[in-house]
Amino acid sequence: MPPSKTPPSIRQRRLGTELRRLRDQAGLTVTRAGELHGSPQSRMSNIESGGYPVSADRVRTLAHLYGCSDDALIDALTHMTGGRTRGWWEEYREILPAGALDLAELEHHAVSMRIASAVHIPGLLQTPEHARALFQDVVPPLSPPQVEHLVSHRIKRQAVLYGEKPIPLSAIVHEAALQMGFGGPNVARAQLEHLLAMSENPHVDVRLIPFGTGSYPSSGAGIVYFNAEVPRLDTVQVDGDRSEFIDTEPQLVKYRAVMDRLETNTLKPDASRDLIRRIAQSI
Structure with a gap:
C-alpha cells in the first residue's frame, strides 16, 4: 500500500x-x-x-x-485502519482550516461526548442564525462566503445527534453563555428555545452552571471530551486562544477530572431547563 x-x-x-x-x-x-x-x-x-x-x-x-x-x-x-475516511467534511478541505475537519471527524467516530462551555452555546446545539451571528463578529472580519461555509459546516456536524444511532452528548453550559444575546433578541430567544428542545432528547443531557457558583475549573476554556471505544483512545479539544487536540494519558486523566468537577457544580436537568425557560422569557 x-x-x-x-x-x-x-x-x-x-x-x-x-x-x-x-x-x-x-x-x-x-x-x-x-x-x-x-x-x-x-x-x-x-x-x-x-x-x-x-x-x-x-x-x-x-x-x-x-x-x-x-x-x-x-x-x-x-477499526482505525485503512485510508482517509471520505466523510462529508472532505468537501471543505480546501475551504476551511484543517482543525475544522479534524473536529468533524472526531465527532463522527466518537462513542459519546462531553462538552463544557462558559461563554458560548456548544456548536452542536447552535441554530444557524446564532452560528452566523458569531462568525460575523470575528476579527478580522470574514467574507460573506467564508461565514456561510463555516455556518454550513457547523450545522452539518450536528448530524451526529440525529438518525438511528445518535451519540450521547453531555453539555455543561455556564449561565453566562445564555445571557450573551448574540444576534439580538430574536436570534437569542430562538437559540434558547432550540437548546431547550434539544435537552428534551434522551441522548442529550444539558446542565447549567448558574451565576454565583464561584468555581469553574479550566479557567473558562471550552472543553470537548471525545470518548472512544477504549479510554486510552479518547481525545480532548481545548478551545482557548487557539484550539488544540490532546491525547496523552496524563492530560486525559486531568480533563476527565475537570469534567467531573464541573458537573458537580451544575443544576439537575429539570432545573437547568427551568432556568433556560426563564432566561428565554425575559429576552
Whole structure:
C-alpha cells in the first residue's frame, strides 16, 4: 500500500501515535522494530506519522510484535485502519482550516461526548442564525462566503445527534453563555428555545452552571471530551486562544477530572431547563 498523497487525517495520525507508543513501551527503536517486522525504517516512520495507511492485519502483527495483550485496544486500533475516511467534511478541505475537519471527524467516530462551555452555546446545539451571528463578529472580519461555509459546516456536524444511532452528548453550559444575546433578541430567544428542545432528547443531557457558583475549573476554556471505544483512545479539544487536540494519558486523566468537577457544580436537568425557560422569557 503506497504512502498517502494527502495529509493524514487526525484519525490516521492518532493510529500512528498509538503504534509508536506501543513500540516505545516495548523498548524498541523504530529501526529495530522495522528489522523485526521486515520493513524499512522509512516505512515504519511513515506508519507512525499517519502518512502510510495500514491494514488491520498489520496492526495486529505490530501489536503482537510489541507484546500488547490488550485485545480491546487492538480491536479498536484495527477499526482505525485503512485510508482517509471520505466523510462529508472532505468537501471543505480546501475551504476551511484543517482543525475544522479534524473536529468533524472526531465527532463522527466518537462513542459519546462531553462538552463544557462558559461563554458560548456548544456548536452542536447552535441554530444557524446564532452560528452566523458569531462568525460575523470575528476579527478580522470574514467574507460573506467564508461565514456561510463555516455556518454550513457547523450545522452539518450536528448530524451526529440525529438518525438511528445518535451519540450521547453531555453539555455543561455556564449561565453566562445564555445571557450573551448574540444576534439580538430574536436570534437569542430562538437559540434558547432550540437548546431547550434539544435537552428534551434522551441522548442529550444539558446542565447549567448558574451565576454565583464561584468555581469553574479550566479557567473558562471550552472543553470537548471525545470518548472512544477504549479510554486510552479518547481525545480532548481545548478551545482557548487557539484550539488544540490532546491525547496523552496524563492530560486525559486531568480533563476527565475537570469534567467531573464541573458537573458537580451544575443544576439537575429539570432545573437547568427551568432556568433556560426563564432566561428565554425575559429576552
